[in-house]
Amino acid sequence: MRSTFAKRQTLYSLLLMSSLLSRSCSFLITGSNLYSLTLRNIPTCMSYSYRNIGDLGNSFNADEAQQLRERLLELKVNMIEEEYRRPPNPELSPQRFVSELLKGLYYNADPLPDSGFRLLLRASTSRWRSALYRSVAAPLSAGEEAVASALGQAIVRPRNQFAIIAGEAEDYEISFPTDTLDYADGTCWVECRLRDNCDRLLVVMGWQLEQRKSDGSWLVDNIDWQDFRDEFRPGIGREEWMRICG
Helix, strand or coil: CHHHHHHHHHHHHHHHHHHHHCCCCCCCEECCEECCCCHHHCCCCCCCCHHHHHHHHHCCCHHHHHHHHHHHHHHHHHHHHHHHCCCCCCCCCHHHHHHHHHHHHHCCCCCCCCHHHHHHHHCECHHHHHHHHHHCCCCCCCCHHHHHHHHHHHHCCCCCHHHHHHCCCCCCEEECCCCCEECCCCEEEEEEEEECCCCCEEEEEEEEEEECCCCCCEEEEEEEEEECCHHHCCCHHHCCCEECCC
């Protein structure tokens, strides 16, 4: 009886874990290469791997093992769909692209530490990517993982005004007060505003985007920043725009 109870508790924990993971994990995609998922892609505290699901017959009855297989398959499909929506993605409009990128930066540690900044690097033109490297004094030969980590550490330093986009300051809501300015040459300009829960204006950003020639996906080519918080007042009249990466 005790072993049956423990077995059912373990099954319940696994199903609960997979439910939580379905909201917090995603596939790792580089270019056109889709890496097959195993639970080894997920933090090492997990004691079960997808490749070992076939061994569950030794611990659970057939119905229980099949239930877990189906739940994990559902989780796998959800992960693929979620990752497909992340930028760069040719199906994203400029405003949707900015929204998804800000979402990735806000949840920087989802599904892995510095995922948001890796996403930003992958969704940037070579010019903006170089600017990001320079902002943390990284050589262009530095690996993406190291640069993403350095960006994550730099942005959360005390009194860093850009920490808001990494979820390290006020909560905010995104709005787009004007239509996208499309230059009809593969580039566009998007104005994005961050407001707090009381509708107080916090930050205005100007995103210069450029389409990737291979598939038309939008990429970041430049971000201008105008801060309306008292502690980060940009200048007299608050009309000064500053470049995030100088």
